[in-house]
Amino acid sequence: MSPVTVLVIDDEPQIRRAVRNALTSGRLFGGYGDLPTESTTTRSESQRGVRVIEAVTGREGIDFAAAESPALIILDLGLPDMSGIEVCREIRRWSSAPIIVLSARHADTEKVALLDAGADDYLTKPFSTIELVARVRAQLRRAQTAAVPNDPIVTIGDLTVDLERRRVERGGTLVHLTPTEWLLLRTFVTHPRQTLTHRQLFRAVWGNASGDAQQYLRVYVGHLRRKIEADSVRPQFIQTEAGVGYRFEPASTP
Amino acid sequence: MLAVRARLDKAHVALIFLLVVLGGSSAGGRVLGIALAFGAFLAFNFFFLPPYLTFALADPLDWLVLVTFLITSIVAAQLLYRATSTAEVATARAAEVDRLATLGAETLNLARPEDALRAILEVIRTTLDVVSCDVIVHGPGGGFVTVARSPAEGNGGAREAGAVRFESSNPTARASVLGWPDTTDTTSAEGLVGWIFVHGRGAVELADGAIRIVDDPALETARSDRSDEVRALWIALAVRNETVGVLRVRTPGDLRLTLDQARFLDALAYYVALGVERRRLVADAERAEAERRVEALRRALLTAVSHDLRTPLTTIKAIAHEIADGGPTDGARVIEEESDRLDALVGDLLDLSRIQSGAIGPSMEVNTADDLIGAALRRADAILRGRVIDVELPPNDLLAGRFDLTHALRALVNLLENASKYSPAASPITIRARQEGDRLRISVLDRGPGVPDEERERIFEPFYRPATTAPDVRGTGLGLSIARGLAVAQGGAVEFEPRAGGGSVFTLVLPGADGAVPDADDSDLPGRALSDTA
Numbered sequence: 125m126s127p128v129t130v131l132v133i134d135d136e137p138q139i140r141r142a143v144r145n146a147l148t149s150g151r152l153f154g155g156y157g158d159l160p161t162e163s164t165t166t167r168s169e170s171q172r173g174v175r176v177i178e179a180v181t182g183r184e185g186i187d188f189a190a191a192e193s194p195a196l197i198i199l200d201l202g203l204p205d206m207s208g209i210e211v212c213r214e215i216r217r218w219s220s221a222p223i224i225v226l227s228a229r230h231a232d233t234e235k236v237a238l239l240d241a242g243a244d245d246y247l248t249k250p251f252s253t254i255e256l257v258a259r260v261r262a263q264l265r266r267a268q269t270a271a272v273p274n275d276p277i278v279t280i281g282d283l284t285v286d287l288e289r290r291r292v293e294r295g296g297t298l299v300h301l302t303p304t305e306w307l308l309l310r311t312f313v314t315h316p317r318q319t320l321t322h323r324q325l326f327r328a329v330w331g332n333a334s335g336d337a338q339q340y341l342r343v344y345v346g347h348l349r350r351k352i353e354a355d356s357v358r359p360q361f362i363q364t365e366a367g368v369g370y371r372f373e374p375a376s377t378p
Numbered sequence: 379m380l381a382v383r384a385r386l387d388k389a390h391v392a393l394i395f396l397l398v399v400l401g402g403s404s405a406g407g408r409v410l411g412i413a414l415a416f417g418a419f420l421a422f423n424f425f426f427l428p429p430y431l432t433f434a435l436a437d438p439l440d441w442l443v444l445v446t447f448l449i450t451s452i453v454a455a456q457l458l459y460r461a462t463s464t465a466e467v468a469t470a471r472a473a474e475v476d477r478l479a480t481l482g483a484e485t486l487n488l489a490r491p492e493d494a495l496r497a498i499l500e501v502i503r504t505t506l507d508v509v510s511c512d513v514i515v516h517g518p519g520g521g522f523v524t525v526a527r528s529p530a531e532g533n534g535g536a537r538e539a540g541a542v543r544f545e546s547s548n549p550t551a552r553a554s555v556l557g558w559p560d561t562t563d564t565t566s567a568e569g570l571v572g573w574i575f576v577h578g579r580g581a582v583e584l585a586d587g588a589i590r591i592v593d594d595p596a597l598e599t600a601r602s603d604r605s606d607e608v609r610a611l612w613i614a615l616a617v618r619n620e621t622v623g624v625l626r627v628r629t630p631g632d633l634r635l636t637l638d639q640a641r642f643l644d645a646l647a648y649y650v651a652l653g654v655e656r657r658r659l660v661a662d663a664e665r666a667e668a669e670r671r672v673e674a675l676r677r678a679l680l681t682a683v684s685h686d687l688r689t690p691l692t693t694i695k696a697i698a699h700e701i702a703d704g705g706p707t708d709g710a711r712v713i714e715e716e717s718d719r720l721d722a723l724v725g726d727l728l729d730l731s732r733i734q735s736g737a738i739g740p741s742m743e744v745n746t747a748d749d750l751i752g753a754a755l756r757r758a759d760a761i762l763r764g765r766v767i768d769v770e771l772p773p774n775d776l777l778a779g780r781f782d783l784t785h786a787l788r789a790l791v792n793l794l795e796n797a798s799k800y801s802p803a804a805s806p807i808t809i810r811a812r813q814e815g816d817r818l819r820i821s822v823l824d825r826g827p828g829v830p831d832e833e834r835e836r837i838f839e840p841f842y843r844p845a846t847t848a849p850d851v852r853g854t855g856l857g858l859s860i861a862r863g864l865a866v867a868q869g870g871a872v873e874f875e876p877r878a879g880g881g882s883v884f885t886l887v888l889p890g891a892d893g894a895v896p897d898a899d900d901s902d903l904p905g906r907a908l909s910d911t912a
Binding site: 252344347350358366 | 778
């Protein structure tokens with residue numbers, strides 16, 4: 125099987141080195157004890173190699189992304205020649221490869237802008253390599269399974285969501301949702317493990333219209349949480365990404 | 379009187395009549411007094427000087443008595459009138475002085491000197507019925523700025539610093555300024571203001587754009603013999619013989635004041651001068667205070683950088699050296715821990731400098747207490763590991779506020795860290811959220827030793843750590859100060875109170891969500907049924 129190509133766009137040689145080591149150390153596809161191995165990881169996949177290519181500038185990164193069609197791109201924001209958001213937008217015009225952004229702290233607005241521009245995930249520096257590997261693996265898996273049509277009935281723990289009949293059950297009991305709550309839940313369930321910015325959620329629920337209701341997005345999420353979560357301040361499914369948005373975690377780790 | 383006429387002397391009659399005249403003029407004013415004097419003159423002649431009941435006089439000397447009586451009566455009435463009106467003016471003056479004093483005390487006592495200035499300008503503008511008043515002072519970077527204005531102009535700011543301009547634009551006419559020194563730039567209002575600052579005199583701006591330098595522009599406007607139209611007055615504001623500002627009074631038509639109004643304007647101009655001076659003193663004091671705090675912070679920062687940053691660096695360097703020399707690699711874990719410590723410290727220092735420089739623009743959104751507490755518990759997970767955390771929320775209401783989630787989250791995490799650091803590991807920490815008026819209050823309650831009274835404010839100072847802190851409690855002493863800074867930046871607060879039964883309660887106060895939060899079962903999308911959304 126051909127190796128998975130990962131493109132790293134970063135001007136810091138030490139970070140490139142750390143990322144390369146983390147991805148090629150064999151941790152990415154199984155075989156590492158302290159990471160939960162999921163059933164979808166097949167044996168053949170775990171034997172695939174990882175090829176890491178490195179770009180130092182944004183321009184070089186865009187060229188490599190076009191020439192090498194990487195399966196995943198890791199993009200650092202502090203590039204010398206162009207802003208990360210430009211790189212992200214440019215690549216998104218013709219590539220659907222997942223993009224994971226590396227950013228410094230205190231850059232919430234930048235993170236949001238990047239996610240809105242098509243980035244899939246972000247990591248805050250300094251990050252642990254375990255975290256990086258976990259995120260890369262999640263994104264690769266998501267990219268792989270996205271094409272497969274979803275089963276209309278999604279079961280997560282004690283929660284059953286029937287996307288076709290629009291029914292939600294928790295522990296066998298029917299949960300009554302308002303239309304807004306339903307649209308929110310549907311968006312979450314169909315975008316698992318993905319950080320959805322507030323704007324992306326607005327668009328999914330209210331379309332492109334803007335209105336008074338939008339400012340209460342977080343309140344609607346709060347109501348939804350109280351209906352589907354066992355403990356609304358220690359949520360199992362809908363995680364808050366402060367300053368950015370929400371992330372739906374179907375793999376419950378209570 | 380007629381009955382006893384035969385026994386009366388002329389002097390008695392004259393005195394009685396004089397009494398009547400004085401009584402009349404004190405009660406009814408000058409006109410009545412003089413009319414009574416003439417009436418008494420005629421009655422004296424007709425009834426009391428022989429031959430009686432005629433205006434003829436038997437004794438020519440009686441004319442002398444009569445005329446003397448008349449003159450005396452008129453003079454007396456006149457004197458009495460003057461005395462009365464002087465007293466009235468004095469009373470009116472006293473009332474005006476009283477009013478000015480009250481106004482002065484009231485306005486100068488306003489908390490912000492700019493508000494006081496604006497209040498006085500407002501009084502001038504409405505009393506004199508002019509279009510606008512403003513105060514011009516030296517700007518911070520040279521030049522002149524307007525510090526107060528009435529009426530206050532748009533974008534909420536009477537503070538706005540606009541260029542100073544003439545009311546009318548006619549530079550050629552301005553060249554013919556009376557008493558204007560040749561060396562000064564006569565074409566710009568800035569030049570005029572500068573000149574007023576140096577010489578402490580005022581100016582009158584005329585309709586044709588000409589400027590006349592005068593000592594008292596207000597009195598100049600009140601002169602009845604002037605023929606030119608006045609557009610604006612430029613009054614020097616002096617305190618202790620030093621010009622501190624220029625008061626400009628403008629009107630589109632002719633500005634014509636009565637003498638009283640002119641005097642009133644001059645008196646108020648002095649209050650304006652005091653207001654300007656107070657503003658300057660307050661600014662000086664604030665600057666001195668800010669400098670003192672910056673200096674204190676700088677010193678604390680140096681200590682922190684030299685100690686708190688170097689300690690982990692020393693550890694990292696030593697262990698890295700060991701590993702490079704082929705020593706045991708189990709120290710790598712310590713390197714990671716120390717790196718995290720450094721990262722936290724750098725983050726704290728960044729936050730602190732942002733707060734101190736006012737560079738955190740909070741983005742206020744409607745957020746829920748659930749989100750805030752949930753995210754804080756997740757972020758503080760490593761610190762709170764193994765501890766019992768009780769969360770007390772109203773069971774049915776979803777509490778919401780309008781605040782910046784990222785900043786509020788950092789503040790709450792800091793409070794949790796603080797509680798965890800300073801209370802026994804076996805004791806539970808309680809998080810309690812509630813709505814109080816238009817505030818959302820999130821309290822962190824611990825069973826630690828509490829805070830002595832004298833340290834209740836000091837604990838919020840950067841780098842402050844209580845002397846009793848156990849040596850193994852790590853931290854920079856920035857947590858509470860950052861928490862408070864982030865809360866205040868979004869209109870909230872962090873408050874401390876002792877906990878009943880021992881321990882501390884730190885409360886993060888955040889702005890509420892002004893009520894209009896949708897309920898759980900609101901039909902929030904009217905007209906949009908579920909079937910439309912597939």
